[in-house]
Amino acid sequence: MHDLSAVAREREVLSAVADAIAAATVGRSLRVAVTCPDSHLTFVGQLTRALHARGLTCRCVVSKPNPSVAGLPSESGEPESTLAVITSEPFAQTDADVQRVNIDVTAGASPAPRRVVGHGQAGDGTPDADTQPDVVLEYHEPARLILRHMAPHLSRAVAV
Template identity: 50%
Template sequence: MKGTTVSDVSAIARERAALTTIADAIVAASVGRGLRVVLDCPNTHLALVDYLAQALHARGRACRCLPNKPNPDDAGGLPRDRHEPGSTIVVITSGLATETDRFAQHVNISVTAPTTRAPGGNAGYRETGGAPSGESGEPHIILDYGDPDGPVIRYMASHLTTGDGQ
C-alpha cells in the first residue's frame, strides 16, 4: 500500500460499506424475482458498476452488465432529463434470460460526483432533489461521492430499506 494515505483507506472502507448496504438491500427486496439495476454513473466512477455486480454475485445473484447505454426511457430506466452529461447508463440484470422484465425487481441508482470547483476552492455538487418516486423512473438509491471522506447513501427508497420488495 505504498503511497496510500489514511484518508484513501477510509474512503475505500466507506465505499465498501455503502456497496454492502446497497447490495444487501437489493438482494432482500428481490427474493424470488429477476433483477434489473439501472445505474446512472459518472464516467469517472464506472468501476463502481463492476464492484456492485461482484457484490450482488457474492450474494447469490448471478449478474451480467449491459454497458451499451440502453435507452433510458425503457422499462425501469432513468428518464432522459435525469441523465447527466459525462455519465453512462449501465444495466445490471440477474435472472433467467427468458424471464419477462415486468416480473423483475427494478432498482434505479443515481451516482453523483463532485463537479467543477466553485470560486473560493469549494467543490460544487449536483443537486439530488427531493425523495424520488419509483413510478417515474427516478432513482431508488442516490449514492453521493461528494463527501471528502468517501461515498454516502443520500437516499434509499423505503421498499429497499424494509425489504418488502414492492
C-alpha cells in the first residue's frame, strides 16, 4: 500500500504536467509521446484522464517500439519501455497546428539520457528540432514521483 503523501505528490506532479500541456495546447491539436517503463504504464492512462478533465478530447495508443528505431534501450538490463501516444481531436490541418510534447518517465535514478522518440514518421523529412524530452519524470521507491525537468515553453504556462 502506498503512503498517502506519495499518492498526493503523484497527483500534484500529474496535475502540473496536465495543466502545462493544456495551457500550451490552447487553439492547437495535441500529440504527446510518452516513453515509460512497463511498470509505470498506468501514468499514461492517468495523464489521458487528466487531459480529458481539462477539456481536451484525446485518445491514447500504446505500442511496444522497435528499440533499434526508437533509440530505446533493449537487453541492457534496463526495464522494458513502452511508447504511448496521446492525440487530441479534431486533428490538425497542418503540422504547425500541433503542440508536440515528449515525456520521459523513468523508474529509480536517472539513466543516461535517452534519445527522445520523435513525432515524425521515419523518412518523412521532418526530424524533431529538439531531441531532449520536454518533461522528465522519475519514480523513486516507494512510489514517489519527481518532476525532474519541464521545458520552458511548458513551464511558462503553469507555475510548477
